[in-house]
Ligand SMILES: O=C(O)CCC(=O)C(=O)O
C-alpha cells in the first residue's frame with residue numbers, strides 16, 4: 130500500500146443524538162483494520178473534534194515556541210525527574226543515525242499542576258482542552274481494534290486504559306506539542322526534523338499543520354508522504370499494539386525530513402500528538418490468532434516497564 134487510507138468516522142458519530150448500529154461499528158472497524166494492518170497509518174475525517182479547539186492549541190503553542198530560549202528553558206523537562214515540560218533542540222534523539230534533529234516540544238503533565246508554571250496557563254489550558262476532545266475518538270479506535278481482532282471483550286483495550294479518564298492512573302500516555310523551527314543555511318550533515326522511529330504506545334493521534342514533511346515507511350520500505358488533509362487527523366500504531374496483535378498491526382516507522390525547497394525550509398512546522406499508552410500495570414501478551422506466522426515471537430511484557438526503557442534510551446538528559 131503506498132497511500133494512507135482515509136476512513137470516514139461519520140457512522141460512529143454520536144452528534145445529534147445518533148447511536149451507531151452494530152453494522153456501523155463492523156464496517157468502520159473493517160476499514161480501520163485494513164489501513165492499520167497494512168500501512169499502520171490512517172486519516173480520519175468526521176472525527177467530531179472541534180476545529181476551534183485544534184486551532185487554539187496550535188496558536189498558543191506557536192506563541193510559546195516563539196518566546197526567547199531562556200524563557201522556554203524555565204520550563205525544561207528534566208527526564209530524570211518528570212515527564213513534562215519543554216524539550217529543547219538536541220535534548221531528544223529518536224534515531225541515533227540522524228545525529229542532529231531540529232525540533233522543540235512541550236509535554237503536558239496529565240495531573241500535575243505547579244504554581245511556578247502559571248505563566249503557561251493558556252498554553253496548558255488550550256492543549257488540555259484538545260486532549261479532552263480526543264477521548265471519544267480514542268475510545269472509538271480502541272473499540273474498533275478489539276472488534277477487528279475478534280476479542281470477546283470489545284472493551285478490552287478501553288479497560289486497560291483507565292488513564293484516559295482517570296489521570297491519577299499511572300501511564301506513559303503523553304500529550305505533546307511540537308515545533309520545527311525554520312532551517313538556516315548552516316545545516317549540519319545528517320540533520321532531519323525528526324528521525325525515523327516507531328511510537329512506543331498503543332495508538333497515536335496526530336494533528337499537523339499544512340506544511341507537510343511527515344513520511345511513513347510501508348512494508349516495501351518505501352517512504353510514503355503523509356500529506357496534510359484539512360479537517361483530518363492521523364492515527365498510527367505503536368509498539369504495544371504490535372505486541373498485543375502478535376505483529377498483525379505493525380508499529381510503522383515514520384520521520385519528518387527537512388524540505389528541499391528553500392522556501393519550505395524557511396517555514397516552521399507544527400504538530401500536536403497524543404501518544405496513548407495503557408495503564409502501567411497492563412501486561413501485554415499476544416491476543417489474537419490473526420497473524421499465526423508470528424506465533425511466539427512476542428513475549429509478555431509490562432506496559433510501564435517497556436515505555437520506561439524506550440524513553441530512557443531516547444533522552445540525552
Ligand atoms: O511531527 C510529526 O508530524 C510527527 C511527530 C511524531 O511522530 C512523534 O513525535 O512521535
Ligand SMILES: [Fe+2]
Nearest residue numbers: 326327328383
Ligand atoms: Fe512518532
